[in-house]
Amino acid sequence: EVQLVESGGGLVKPGGSLRLSCAPSGFTFSSYSMNWVRQAPGKGLEWVSSISSSSSHIYYADSVKGRFTISRDNAENSLYLQMNSLRVEDTAVYYCARERDSYKIDMWGQGTMVTVSS
Amino acid sequence: QSALTQPASVSGSPGQSITISCTGTSSDVGGYNYVSWYQQHPGKAPKLMIYEVNNRPSGVSNRFSGSKSGNTASLTISGLQAEDESDYYCSSYTSSSTLVFGGGTKLTVL
Numbered sequence: 001e002v003q004l005v006e007s008g009g010g011l012v013k014p015g016g017s018l019r020l021s022c023a024p025s026g027f028t029f030s031s032y033s034m035n036w037v038r039q040a041p042g043k044g045l046e047w048v049s050s051i052s053s054s055s056s057h058i059y060y061a062d063s064v065k066g067r068f069t070i071s072r073d074n075a076e077n078s079l080y081l082q083m084n085s086l087r088v089e090d091t092a093v094y095y096c097a098r099e100r101d102s103y104k105i106d107m108w109g110q111g112t113m114v115t116v117s118s
Numbered sequence: 119q120s121a122l123t124q125p126a127s128v129s130g131s132p133g134q135s136i137t138i139s140c141t142g143t144s145s146d147v148g149g150y151n152y153v154s155w156y157q158q159h160p161g162k163a164p165k166l167m168i169y170e171v172n173n174r175p176s177g178v179s180n181r182f183s184g185s186k187s188g189n190t191a192s193l194t195i196s197g198l199q200a201e202d203e204s205d206y207y208c209s210s211y212t213s214s215s216t217l218v219f220g221g222g223t224k225l226t227v228l
Contacts, residue, residue, distance in 0.1 A: 035217065044121070044222035045156070045164065045207050059216050062119050095163060102170045103152045103211040108163035 002026030002107070004096045009112030016086050020112060022079035022096030030074035033057075033099040036081045038092035039111075046092070049081065050099065064090075086116045122147065122208055122220035129226040135196040138223045140208030141189060146218055148189035152211035155184060155193045157204045158222075164207065168193060195225070203227040 008020040022034070036048040049060045049070040058070055069082040079096055094114055098107040123141040130136040140147065140155075147153055153171045156164035166175050168184040171191060181196045191210070195202055208220040 037219075044205075045158075045209075045219040046121075047209070047217040047219055050217065057215070059214070061216065100169075103209075103217060104154045104166055104169035105156075105164075105209075105217075106166050106169075106175065108165075110163060 004098065004107060004109035006094065006096045006109045006112035009094065009114045011115045011117065012086055013118050014086060014088055014116055016116070017082070017084045018086065018114060020081040020083065020094055020096075020114070022081075022109060024077055024079070024096075024098070027098075029072075029077045029079075034070075034072060034079045035097040035099050035105060036070060036079075037095045037097050037105070037108075038090075038114075039095070040089075040092040043092075048094070051079070083114070086114075088116050090114065091116045119212070119214070119216060119218055122210060122218055124206075124208060124220035124223045126221070127224045127226065129228055130195075130198045131228045132198050132200065134198050135194060136198060136225065137195075138193045138206055138208075138225070140191040140193070140210075140220045142191075142210055142218070143189055145213040146210040147186065147191050147208075149213060150211050151186070153184065153186060153191040154209045155182075156207045156209065158207065159204050167206075198227055200227050 035050045067085045093111040096109040097105045155168035158164040172184040
């Protein structure tokens with residue numbers, strides 16, 4: 001089955017860290033750029049970060065730059081998001097998302113919830 | 119990286135057509151034909167409905183269409199059906215090599 005499965009979400013205190021993982025299946029992971037997109041409770045979608053297929057190009061939203069790090073391991077078929085210095089406003093469902101040519105996201109995971117609260 | 123501007127809500131009756139606008143700048147919507155539209159039902163992951171301004175992925179109804187003029191893109195849904203009631207988001211590639219989403223539009227089918 002072609003799918004993306006996120007894990008690693010949970011409750012963390014402000015200033016803490018969390019590492020999200022995404023496990024793809026059913027397609028050749030190493031051929032695609034990947035993204036993290038988040039959605040705060042009751043709010044809209046917010047693009048967080050992207051990484052090219054070979055990790056040669058990495059980009060971040062200004063809101064997370066310097067705090068979050070995206071990475072991937074094509075040999076292990078995994079995508080990661082290391083989140084440091086977490087803030088209350090980082091509370092959201094985090095989606096792992098596959099990007100196709102022309103910057104369209106054609107596959108989304110089910111999301112993992114991250115709650116930053118004291 | 120300001121969000122693209124969408125109306126908060128639109129509504130229409132079954133069978134009617136509605137249009138959702140998505141306004142950006144020359145650095146995103148106006149500068150590239152890389153505008154996509156996503157449908158998101160409550161509690162679900164988004165679904166790609168339109169890409170490259172006016173292309174439909176396989177399996178998406180031809181009642182959905184897209185267009186662009188200047189810095190504003192639009193999604194039109196014709197022959198509204200109850201199942202179309204959902205949240206809709208536009209997105210665009212930007213000159214910073216990032217993606218930006220719109221704030222989202224809640225479509226109500228009356």
